[in-house]
Amino acid sequence: GPKVLQIPSHQIIDMGQMVTLNCDPVSNHLYFYWYKQILGQQMEFLVNFYNGKVMEKSKLFKDQFSVERPDGSYFTLKIQPTALEDSAVYFCASSFGQGSTEVFFGKGTRLTVV
Amino acid sequence: GDSVTQTEGPVTVSESESLIINCTYSATSIAYPNLFWYVRYPGEGLQLLLKVITAGQKGSSRGFEATYNKETTSFHLQKASVQESDSAVYYCALGDQPYNQGKLIFGQGTKLSIKP
Numbered sequence: 001g002p003k004v005l006q007i008p009s010h011q012i013i014d015m016g017q018m019v020t021l022n023c024d025p026v027s028n029h030l031y032f033y034w035y036k037q038i039l040g041q042q043m044e045f046l047v048n049f050y051n052g053k054v055m056e057k058s059k060l061f062k063d064q065f066s067v068e069r070p071d072g073s074y075f076t077l078k079i080q081p082t083a084l085e086d087s088a089v090y091f092c093a094s095s096f097g098q099g100s101t102e103v104f105f106g107k108g109t110r111l112t113v114v
Numbered sequence: 115g116d117s118v119t120q121t122e123g124p125v126t127v128s129e130s131e132s133l134i135i136n137c138t139y140s141a142t143s144i145a146y147p148n149l150f151w152y153v154r155y156p157g158e159g160l161q162l163l164l165k166v167i168t169a170g171q172k173g174s175s176r177g178f179e180a181t182y183n184k185e186t187t188s189f190h191l192q193k194a195s196v197q198e199s200d201s202a203v204y205y206c207a208l209g210d211q212p213y214n215q216g217k218l219i220f221g222q223g224t225k226l227s228i229k230p
Contacts, residue, residue: 044220
């Protein structure tokens, strides 16, 4: 079936540095999402994105976070600067529509901030 | 806020035995949330197993079933006879925005292992 690819699968970064997590969504999809899962906790919604704009974000989507999808390439989550509490697995997802269409998830990027 | 609670894992079931993974939800922002079961097989991304958007209805897929029970605010996942290939992590989820089904509230996941 359709695949959402996340690159890299694991990234280690020094606290205070910038990190960009990349997501290659399903090719004809228009809506994009990021979720965060801290070890041992639930996956939590961060943000969704459509037509070049953030549509909705949760309180977990701090000012240090930003998302973009320049020119239909990767959908990215940038964290600048990173903090220790940003260590988590970040899942990207995409869907064609917002209503009854299926949402497809990537395998996640494990981010470790040291 | 809205929340989902499911059977705490890990759960181990022998092949051919029946399975139930409990899921209860609390939805304060919407009277009739959409309910989902997602599954993550080893080495794979999360994928939709089944969904039900109407209270009282049952969803089914790959031998699994779940019924949307508004009275007990439950959406338990059941299977009559499990197979080794069902070993995975199962997530119950709630959608409180029918126009935005990518915005989900997940349970903590239940890791299921099937003994051959």
